[in-house]
Amino acid sequence: MSLLRVDAVTRRFGGVVAVDGASLNVPKGTITGLIGPNGAGKTTLFAIISGFVTPSAGRVVWKDADITSMKPHQRARQCISRTFQIVQPFAGLTVLENIAIGAYLRHADRSEAMRLAADVAKRVGLAAQGGQQASALTVAGRKRLELARALATEPELLLLDEVLAGLNPSEIRDIIPLIRAIRDDGVTILMIEHVMQAVTNLCEQVTVLAQGRVIASGAPRQICTDPAVVEAYLGRGAAARMQAHA
Amino acid sequence: MSPRGLMPMLILLAALALVPAFGSNTSINFLVSALIVALAAQGWNLLGGFCGQFSFGHAAFFGTGAYVDAVLQARYGVNAWAASAVAIAAGAGVGWLIGFLSFRAGLRGSYFALITLAFAEVLRISANAAPITGGATGLLLKLDARAANFQFASRGVFCLIALTCVALVLALSVWIARGRLGAQFAAVRENEDAARALGIDVLATKLRAISLSAAVTAAAGCLYTQYFLYLDANIAYGSWISVEALLAVIVGGISTPAGPIFGALALHALGEVTRLIARGVTGIDLVLFGLILIAAIAFAPTGLAGLASRLRRALG
Numbered sequence A: 001m002s003l004l005r006v007d008a009v010t011r012r013f014g015g016v017v018a019v020d021g022a023s024l025n026v027p028k029g030t031i032t033g034l035i036g037p038n039g040a041g042k043t044t045l046f047a048i049i050s051g052f053v054t055p056s057a058g059r060v061v062w063k064d065a066d067i068t069s070m071k072p073h074q075r076a077r078q079c080i081s082r083t084f085q086i087v088q089p090f091a092g093l094t095v096l097e098n099i100a101i102g103a104y105l106r107h108a109d110r111s112e113a114m115r116l117a118a119d120v121a122k123r124v125g126l127a128a129q130g131g132q133q134a135s136a137l138t139v140a141g142r143k144r145l146e147l148a149r150a151l152a153t154e155p156e157l158l159l160l161d162e163v164l165a166g167l168n169p170s171e172i173r174d175i176i177p178l179i180r181a182i183r184d185d186g187v188t189i190l191m192i193e194h195v196m197q198a199v200t201n202l203c204e205q206v207t208v209l210a211q212g213r214v215i216a217s218g219a220p221r222q223i224c225t226d227p228a229v230v231e232a233y234l235g236r237g238a239a240a241r242m243q244a245h246a
Numbered sequence B: 001m002s003p004r005g006l007m008p009m010l011i012l013l014a015a016l017a018l019v020p021a022f023g024s025n026t027s028i029n030f031l032v033s034a035l036i037v038a039l040a041a042q043g044w045n046l047l048g049g050f051c052g053q054f055s056f057g058h059a060a061f062f063g064t065g066a067y068v069d070a071v072l073q074a075r076y077g078v079n080a081w082a083a084s085a086v087a088i089a090a091g092a093g094v095g096w097l098i099g100f101l102s103f104r105a106g107l108r109g110s111y112f113a114l115i116t117l118a119f120a121e122v123l124r125i126s127a128n129a130a131p132i133t134g135g136a137t138g139l140l141l142k143l144d145a146r147a148a149n150f151q152f153a154s155r156g157v158f159c160l161i162a163l164t165c166v167a168l169v170l171a172l173s174v175w176i177a178r179g180r181l182g183a184q185f186a187a188v189r190e191n192e193d194a195a196r197a198l199g200i201d202v203l204a205t206k207l208r209a210i211s212l213s214a215a216v217t218a219a220a221g222c223l224y225t226q227y228f229l230y231l232d233a234n235i236a237y238g239s240w241i242s243v244e245a246l247l248a249v250i251v252g253g254i255s256t257p258a259g260p261i262f263g264a265l266a267l268h269a270l271g272e273v274t275r276l277i278a279r280g281v282t283g284i285d286l287v288l289f290g291l292i293l294i295a296a297i298a299f300a301p302t303g304l305a306g307l308a309s310r311l312r313r314a315l316g
């Protein structure tokens, strides 16, 4: 069953067509990857799914209901939670307070929210930094905080926008099992990622976006050898050259 | 804020409660004025400190509280307590409306601050012209010192009532700061997009903050009316109260529940002293306030409360 469906969505910014008739299906319980070269429109598509950007055309369907005109906070309440590629911490608050704001979405009680925040902090490996100002975190710490806050809202769909970018290989190795564990807890995940090792490792299916259009979608292994995808990344004729090389 | 962090504040409030019993009329007058400003500042802090929306126009709420209270009594013979209750509600309503108009239009930062100033000025000019407010001659309430009239023969009793209001709003502020509403205010203050992504309705949250803030500042206006029994447009809607409410918070410590009270007392004490020293130099206290604001922003951005906790840490 598909939890989220994006139907022929288009978004223009002035003359730029950031997303161009893109469609996407996210089945419940999966980890779906969204990849594509820089400027392909991935983040814009996330913003459309989470309600921050309204599409010029097309629909977003959540559990068979059209949510195209729903506000971001309402979508969060409907269990769609996103992280930001450019991290957006509550800089003046502590790490735990940051996470608690996510937790407060479903828990009015302070002690419950704080307990959940502490649990989530431990889970993403931020337990030791709980009392620190969010602004004092390292890049890796901030990425974890993005993930933690989103997780604390207890989502059904988690939209991860390059949470591995800027992390070193050992940090990436730490986070991959965490993402898988989140999925195993029943959270469906749609992730934008440039780190191909993570994509092939985690994703059951991958959608490739280039210049706003979906150019391929399928299993990661299939995608990597798809000529259209290779060309989107490496330029016209690259697939043929690689073929010749091999 | 931890209960332990509030101890100095509670001790101070208890000490102030002794002033009416032992202090002179002058000291009680001083304290009542300072407490009225403290209450207005506590209101400002709920919106400016907690929710990050700086207003230059809290006179709009102070004046609405003061005028609604006074007009209902003077023109319609409404009981003073009932009039005060209506006045506080009216203040909240004006707050909501100003918030709705400006926040929905997406005004933030200095744009929001300036629009609140404009609203307060419009109200001041209107109150100065309208017959119902007594226009430029102002509005005098009949002196009839009975508790049923929210007037007291003893200044001390009134002082205790003002102190109680401040203490109640302090409790309310601490309660908000520790709960979900305070977390939502802080989230909106720190990062609106992140707040949205976590399910916070930013507009509704700001409207809650401004209504609450306006209600508290309107209550300060009611106290003013009941204590001085005279109002004109420059008192009620004048920029003095906007400035003092904001300054008390910045000097006292922004977004801490106790900051506005420290700030208002410190500022008032300083204002009195300078008026005494530089007698006859009109506006000297305003010059001083300006200098204090600059000094506070430059050297103590977390205010007296922050300075105090830094000192505590420094001394171990």
Ligand SMILES: Nc1ncnc2c1ncn2[C@@H]1O[C@H](COP(=O)(O)OP(=O)(O)OP(=O)(O)O)[C@@H](O)[C@H]1O
Residues within 6 Å of the ligand: A013, A016, A017, A018, A036, A037, A038, A039, A040, A041, A042, A043, A044, A045, A085
């Ligand atoms: N708010 C905006 N206003 C104008 N143009 C925008 C806006 N947001 C995105 N764009 C443009 O839309 C295109 C797609 O941007 P987007 O950020 O979605 O790409 P992306 O696939 O996430 O890229 P990256 O991998 O670099 O994060 C880019 O050309 C970008 O400049």
Ligand SMILES: [Mg+2]
Residues within 6 Å of the ligand: A042, A043, A044, A085
């Ligand atoms: Mg992006």
